[in-house]
Amino acid sequence: MSNYKRLPTLAMAISGAISTFSYAEEVKPVSEQEWGIAAVYRTASIPFVTGNGDQTVGTFVPMMFFQGEHVYIDGLEGGAYLFESEDEQFELNALMRLRFVDIPASSQNANEGDAIDIGGQLRYHINDQWALDTELMSDKDFRFHGNLTASAQFEFDDWEIKPHATLRYKDADFNSEYYAFSKYTNERVGAGVDVNVGVSARYHVYENLYLLGAASVTRLDDAAYDSYVVEDRHQGEFYVGFGFFNDKKKAQKSELTNKRYLRLAHGWATPSNIGDIMKFNSEKDPYNNQLTSVFYGHPLTDELFGLPIDIYLTPGLIHHWSSDVQSSSTEYVAAIKAYYTFNWPTKWRFGVAEGVSYIDNITYIEGTEMEEKGYTPSNLLNYLDFSFDMNVGDLINNRDLDNMWVGYSLHHRSAIFEQASQYGRIKGGSNYNSIYVQFDF
Numbered sequence: 134m135s136n137y138k139r140l141p142t143l144a145m146a147i148s149g150a151i152s153t154f155s156y157a158e159e160v161k162p163v164s165e166q167e168w169g170i171a172a173v174y175r176t177a178s179i180p181f182v183t184g185n186g187d188q189t190v191g192t193f194v195p196m197m198f199f200q201g202e203h204v205y206i207d208g209l210e211g212g213a214y215l216f217e218s219e220d221e222q223f224e225l226n227a228l229m230r231l232r233f234v235d236i237p238a239s240s241q242n243a244n245e246g247d248a249i250d251i252g253g254q255l256r257y258h259i260n261d262q263w264a265l266d267t268e269l270m271s272d273k274d275f276r277f278h279g280n281l282t283a284s285a286q287f288e289f290d291d292w293e294i295k296p297h298a299t300l301r302y303k304d305a306d307f308n309s310e311y312y313a314f315s316k317y318t319n320e321r322v323g324a325g326v327d328v329n330v331g332v333s334a335r336y337h338v339y340e341n342l343y344l345l346g347a348a349s350v351t352r353l354d355d356a357a358y359d360s361y362v363v364e365d366r367h368q369g370e371f372y373v374g375f376g377f378f379n380d381k382k383k384a385q386k387s388e389l390t391n392k393r394y395l396r397l398a399h400g401w402a403t404p405s406n407i408g409d410i411m412k413f414n415s416e417k418d419p420y421n422n423q424l425t426s427v428f429y430g431h432p433l434t435d436e437l438f439g440l441p442i443d444i445y446l447t448p449g450l451i452h453h454w455s456s457d458v459q460s461s462s463t464e465y466v467a468a469i470k471a472y473y474t475f476n477w478p479t480k481w482r483f484g485v486a487e488g489v490s491y492i493d494n495i496t497y498i499e500g501t502e503m504e505e506k507g508y509t510p511s512n513l514l515n516y517l518d519f520s521f522d523m524n525v526g527d528l529i530n531n532r533d534l535d536n537m538w539v540g541y542s543l544h545h546r547s548a549i550f551e552q553a554s555q556y557g558r559i560k561g562g563s564n565y566n567s568i569y570v571q572f573d574f
Contacts, residue, residue, distance in 0.1 A: 163393065165385040168433040168444065169198030170469045170487060171208070171376025173345055177235045180353065180365040187237040192554040195487060195515060197469055198378065199433070199446050206467065212254070224256040230270070231555055234311060235368065238558055242509050246557040248272050249513070262286055276307040291337040299329045303354070312357035320361065325354025340438050341377045377437065386434070391443040392573040394430035399423065400544050400567025402498045407564065410543060415566060420458045422497055424544065424565055426451040430470065443472040447486060451544075453496055462494035466516050479527035482538070486518035490546045499546065499563045511557030517545040522571065536573040541566070
């Protein structure tokens with residue numbers, strides 16, 4: 134049986150399971166969550182010797198924020214809360230963090246972009262403002278570094294100020310990889326401790342709109358500074374941008390009108406770009422590459438600037454099916470999605486999502502485009518989702534199906550036109566036209 138023919142059966146099974154669950158145990162409504170989505174532009178000095186005289190590098194950075202009971206997303210990092218002491222002074226957390234590798238933009242794709250570190254964090258709350266973090270982190274090849282960070286948070290009217298100071302121990306493998314670039318130079322350097330001090334700020338402009346900014350400076354250790362590819366001992370960085378967050382002047386709602394959802398979709402690859410797709414001029418992939426996805430929607434708020442716009446945190450798991458030109462692969466997505474609902478003459482919704490996507494194996498549709506353009510592909514890319522759906526209960530006048538929606542979505546991965554070092558400084562990506570059924574519960 135073909136993949137898309139399985140969808141009605143799966144949809145009926147999921148609908149039945151959700152209905153049974155809802156009947157057996159009433160699902161508690163969700164209160165308004167702490168959330169945010171932002172866009173910033175980061176600029177950093179380059180401490181290395183460069184052949185073309187580049188002294189700075191910039192990158193566009195989309196950011197998400199979410200403070201949940203068990204997990205969190207905070208701009209460049211995300212994690213899970215593992216343990217908290219009874220007096221709430223100590224926390225043990227698992228975390229993943231994006232770390233920038235500041236080299237000339239022209240070299241970032243060949244170096245495969247920035248790095249993602251994973252590790253653990255022990256946090257001690259000194260008082261209501263100050264905290265002390267001890268972290269042990271590693272990159273994908275087990276090059277380790279440890280951080281000892283003192284940070285604080287202060288609020289003054291519309292301002293939120295967060296100063297910090299960090300001592301970072303880097304083992305010899307870490308220093309050699311990221312400050313001597315040993316795989317290119319064959320130079321090895323020792324371990325060392327560098328120092329970073331900085332401050333970030335957020336200013337409340339109006340309702341959900343905020344301005345963001347940050348600045349910091351790092352003093353390199355002797356081992357890194359003695360590398361013959363390092364030119365400057367000190368490195369500075371700053372970023373500016375804007376974002377949408379909870380309105381700090383409004384009390385958070387105890388109960389939201391929008392419900393959790395589960396979305397099941399099946400999609401077909403297309404070599405066409407977004408512009409052509411939106412003009413209904415989409416080409417068919419000659420190899421018929423397909424995906425199947427499951428997304429969960431967790432309500433964050435049901436209004437934005439006073440308008441009835443439903444906002445969700447939506448993680449997703451996507452299976453890319455094998456074909457004549459590719460093996461199967463798995464894609465992981467985390468995004469924030471907004472829906473606007475209107476009646477004409479039944480309920481319709483437009484939706485748009487922004488987030489990040491990681492895939493374990495590059496698909497054929499992406500790989501061939503990157504090869505044609507001469508790029509090294511990136512497993513981590515920006516994620517967009519555009520959707521349009523209708524309410525089944527309204528459509529057939531059956532109130533029992535008011536929790537069901539059917540529609541179309543565009544599943545999109547891309548790298549923001551060479552403006553994002555964290556995505557490998559590339560241009561292009563992949564698009565899938567998909568159909569879906571979605572259940573509120």
